[in-house]
Amino acid sequence: MTVDRRGFLGGTAAAAVGGTAAAAVGGTAALALGAAAARAENAPAVGKFAFPDTERLRVLVTGDAGTGARPQWQVADAMREQHAREPFSLALALGDNVYEQGPWADDDAQFAAKFEDPNHDLDFPWLMVQGNHDNSSILPGDGGWLLRGDHEVAYHARSPRWFMPSRYYSVRIPQERPVVEFFVLDLNPVAAYLPPLFQPYWAADGQFMTEQAAWLDRALDESTATWKIACTHHPYRNNGPHGNAGEYDGFSVDPIDGRHARDFFEAHVVGRCQFLLSGHDHSLQVLEPTPASKGTRQIISGAAAKSVHGEPSSGSKNTPNGALYENYNDLGFMVLDLTPTSADLGVYTVDLSNGRSANVFQRKLG
Secondary structure, eight states, X not given: OOOOHHHHHHHHHHHHHTTSSOOOOOOOOSSTTTTHHHHHHHSOOOOOOOOOOSSOEEEEEEOSOTTOSHHHHHHHHHHHHHHHHSOOSEEEEOSOOSTTTOOSSTTOTHHIIIIITTTTTXXXXXXXXXXXXXXXXXXXXXXXXXXXXXXXXXXGGTOSSEEOSSSSEEEEESSSSOSEEEEEOOOGGGTOSSOOTTOGGGSTTSHHXXXXXXXXXXXXXXXXXXXXXXXXXXXXSOSSTTXXXXXXXXXXXXXXXXXXXXXXXXXXXXXXXXXXEEOSSSSEEEEOOOTTTTTOEEEEEOOSSOOOTTOOOSSTTSOOOOEEEEESSOEEEEEEEEOSSOEEEEEEEEOXXXXXXXXXXXXXXX
């Protein structure tokens, strides 16, 4: 018998919303770092790979990678080949860093097996985003144990590559007269299959999301970067199976349809950043800006280890989006080249039969 994981998770969440015994597992935290801050202090200190200080940046964009299985290694091999030809400055990893349920501690061996080992010799900073699988509780990917993600924050102190000083943060490059500022966001509390119904701290109008919104508004207002790029796991617009925020997975039940994620994007992100980079959907998409996105372009790079194998969008309820490029079959990654005057995006797919990569899309986007 085959089981539709998304349908099962959605049904479980709908039951929870309806008041049955199913409930989110989790806890509250006083700060965005939660209890992970104390654990990070006790971890062995390591030197971090330095951020570049140049005005020309080559950014590796990858997501949904952390399986530790052969396909992840093959995609990472292709990244290493590109890095040898034309070195990357840094990487963006758009969530689901540790499949299938996330880490159990900040010294979990999964960090080596599913991140450090596959990415050996890719020795530059990796800006890490929290995904739903990184915060699993009962079922893989349910997003219901949000404190689990704090182990990934704590791991920041243990790895030269892994950069996640908090659940949300920003990085300016260079520090003075920045070409780009990356705003790494955590929307898991408003996009979980098992929402934190009994945890006020994580609620859509609770302390965590309220403080994150205020921080983001202030950071965007103060940013002097030429390029402002938001990085999330869950997308705002998406033509793949997970669908658009507000229509996630074809659901129309508050909050599992992602309506609060949509509201966050529309209140705090779109129209304020040139690009929104997301994972979650195991596909490669370069979407066109829409009137709703106010000029912000959604890009999805979530195929570093898994593919949706051509699976269509989840039903007719999902609103289609115009696209420059879409691929729902191949694994791959993206490369974003930034200068003070240009933003060029390349999409690379990897043939798992021979490990070869191909540059299947190249376009100046700004």
